[in-house]
Structures are given as structure tokens and as C-alpha cells.
Amino acid sequence: MSTTTLSVPRRLGRAKGGEDSPKAMAFMAALWFCLFVAVLFLVVLIAVTVIEGLPRWDGALLGNYPGPDPLEAGARPAILGSMWVIATTATMAIPLGVAAAIHLEEFADPTNRFNRFVELNVQNLAAVPAIVYGLLTLSAVALLGLTNKNMVIVGAMSLALLILPVIIISTREALRAVPIEIRHGSLALGASPLQTVIRQTLPAAVPGIATGSILALSRALGEAAPLLLLGGLVFLRFDPNGLLSGYTTLPIQIFNWSSRPQAGFHTLAAAASMVLLALLMAMNSLAIYIRNRFQQRW
């Protein structure tokens, strides 16, 4: 009817306080500025490293052993050492962390005081500085009476302790993301709680667990402090070849080279940083790929 008066205008227009009001625009601008500053720092950092390291970005860096000549020296044992240590760390921390998370999330009674205490402490442990885990491992090693601390397994142990809380927390989150209806559906068919975890909940959570674990491992990969404490700062002329083998890692090698007075070693340190960055980026890309490709959308 044409005589009807509308209290709302027919045409849709600007809303007060809407998406393009001045306040909202200013807020957006502030957000963009923050993002810009953060990204700028990252880009400058990477650019400086790349520019400095490029002259030594060569095959010798990957293939040679460290030596007195900065033009010839390479990071071969450090790269292999990092791989050994990280693989060992993963083998120790992931099964333990996942099992702990399954217990806390699926079986433990959340009202039980002891369980609440454990839970709270897992949260706290995730915030403990890395060096503390180095000290902890150091005292464990001393208690065992080992004189030679420079072993892959000892370094890996400190890093495993470091990332264990992170793995527990991210695994619990992944388990929590699996809808309760899936568990109920399984239990209503006469599956036991353990069967339900093994056949439904855990497989559904694997992408989340993998993503969390890879990110935790990439933190461990970049960590130097606990390993320095555990005698990781050594001059190696051989490839690490076992759990009891001596080792050094990339962050330690970089630390070592950058504390030398000669400029040639600083170039070398920058080049080794590029290797470390490349490894980290590869791991993080893998994590993102797994998340996008396999994560179940419920």
C-alpha cells in the first residue's frame, strides 16, 4: 500500500557506528599499523641476515666441518647434530606428552584435587624459561654420575622436558575439539572408553596433535640455552652418529661463530642462521599444511 509510512527508510545506508564510521576506520588503521610494525621488524631482520650471510651461502656451508678459516668452514656437524637432537626429542616428548594429555583429557576426574594440581602445573611449566630445564637435566646428569655431558640423548632430554608441557596442552586442545557426540556414538555402540579413544578420538585429533608438536619442535630447534649449559658448545670434526655421540647444534654453532672477532665468522654465522631459518620455515609450513589439509571441520 502506498499510504503506509515506513519507520525504517527503504534504502539501506550507513549505520551509525557501522563498518565505515570514523571510529571504526581509525581502529582499523591502528590495527594495520601494529601489524605493519611487527612485520617490518621481521622483514628487516631477515633481510639483514640474508644480506650478511649471502657470501657464504654455498655448498661448503652445508658440507664442511668447522675450522679456523672462515672462508672454508661449514656447519655440517651442527646441522646433523640439530637433526639428531630434534629427532630424539620428538621420540621422547611426543608419545609421553600425548599419553599424558589423553589421561588428563579423557580419563582423569577433573574434580579430583591431585588432577587439578597436575593440570595447573602443566600450565605453569609451559612458561618456565628454557635454561631452567637445562639446569634440571644438568643435575640429573650429575646424579647419574656421568662425566661426559655432551651426548645427543642428554641434550634431547632437556629439550623434551622443555616442550613436554606445550605438547600436552596442544594435544588436550586437539582432543577437546573432537565433539563429545563422537565419543557418545562410539560408547553407545558398546565400545569401551579405551577403544573410543584409540579408534575415534585420537585419530580425529591427530592433525591438531601433529601441528602442535611440530610447532613445539621448531621451538626446540631454535633453542640454545639449555644445550650450552649441557656442554653443547664444542668443536666437532665428526658427524654425530648415535644417541651417545657428541654433538653440537645450529644455534650453538651460530652463537660460537658470532662471538668470534673476525668478520668472516660473522658472515658465516649469518649464513648458518639462514639454514636455521629455512629449517624452521619448512617445519612451520608443514604444520600449516597438515592443519589445512587434514583438520576435520565438524
Next chain:
Amino acid sequence: MTRTYTSRARELVDTPSPVISCTDVNIYYGKFRAVSDVTLEFGDREITALIGPSGCGKSTVLRSLNRMNDLIPGARVEGVIDYHGQNIYDRGVDAIEVRRRIGMVFQKPNPFPKSIFDNIAYGPRVSGMQVDNMEELVEKSLRDAALWDEVKDKLKQSAFGLSGGQQQRLCIARTIAVQPEVILMDEPCSALDPIATMKIEDLMQQLREQYAIIIVTHNMQQAARVADRTAFFTAMASEETGDRTGQLVEYDTTEVIFERPADQRTEDYISGRFG
């Protein structure tokens, strides 16, 4: 208006031959008594509908019948729920065993994130059933759930690709694959459109030949269409605590409940006068 109950294939005897009988069942969540003093018998190879206003404890009663309540912290059942002469809450009775005999279909279709085939095969596999030919069992279960023709060419595909109605029938197929005796359904059609609902109702009529079905529904017409017997529950404030506790008001054949209920509250609820 006269309702017809022609869908019913056989004459009902006055008292059902019970497959599950509840005696003085009280169900608590912590200190809160959600359901009080329920005594009723669920007939074998019959469809029993549980109706009543929201919060009167229909789901609570239903979940207590196959010990799904055990999963809720603080939930507790008092009284006797007898299944083949055994109280399912007796010490020696394993909840897992109970759930294998008394299956459950949920309100929201909840297929597993697996293939259609694996969804069906899951129950028999975990329960260690001796299955000579899993393909055959899967096909039979899907046929019995009236889903076979729609999915026979995509058994290896994810169950998530099915429509809501198909997913719900898959959940029914999954339940009958473990060959239970009783199937509990908690508002199985509330997330479905009328056509999918009709399919499930038809399916229930067929399944009734082999299973006892107990269904919670908010849909009066649905109860009238499918159920042999209907139990009407309501929530009453208890004198002692003031809690709103669910009670069984009336239990009879569906025809009696809908045509000539004995209790005024039933009458009011059925005719939509419930406040």
C-alpha cells in the same frame, strides 16, 4: 476429528511382554532429583514414545536405560531397571555389555569421520562380533535402515557427505549392525525435514518387527503415528525441596493417551493447552 491408528500391524495386548521394566526409578544429577519414582514396562517389539514438556526428564530416563547416564559426572540412578531378569545397575553388570544390547540413536546425527562402510563396521569390530562377511553385514544393516539404495555406490566415501536425514539413517544402520535388542532414540527427527522424518518413521515401523524401540519426541503427531504405547511425563515442583522433578503421569496405549487420557494434565498437554 478422529485419528486413525491403522499403521499398527497387530493388536496390542493389554500388558506388554516387557523387555525392560523400571521399578521406582529415581535419577539424580548430584543432589538434584531430575526424575522421581518412575515405574513402567517397555514392551518387546513395540514402539514406546516418551512425551512431555521440556525439562521433564525424558532424555534422562532414556539415557538411564542403557547406562549412558554413567558418562555424566554426578548422575546417579536409584531403583531397579530390569532387563531379562537382571538389574542393569547391578554391580556385576558391565555398562559396555548393556550398551551392546540396548543401542542408542541421538538427536543430532553423529556419524564418525570415517567412510560409510567403516561407520557401519565399527560396532561389530569393537565388540569383537564374529562376522564371516563384513560386506554382507554392512549391506544388510544399510538395507534394514532403508539407506542401501542411496549409498551402495559410495560406501568408501566419507559419511559427512550425506544429508542430515541420510546421516541419521546411517546412525540407525550403525546401531542395528551390532544386533541389539532395544533401540533408544532421543528426538531422532528433530533436526530433519518432514520428508526425512517420514522416512525415519517408516523405518521405525519396519524395525518394530525385530526390535523394541523407545523414542523421545516433542512431536505429538509423530507419537500418535508411530507409537504403540505412550508415556506422558511432566515436571512437578516437589514439596520437600522445591526442585522441579520429572514424573510419569500416565502410561497407556497411544490410542488411550490421545483419545481418552485418564489424567487432566495429559489431556491438556495433548490438546496444546499446557501452560
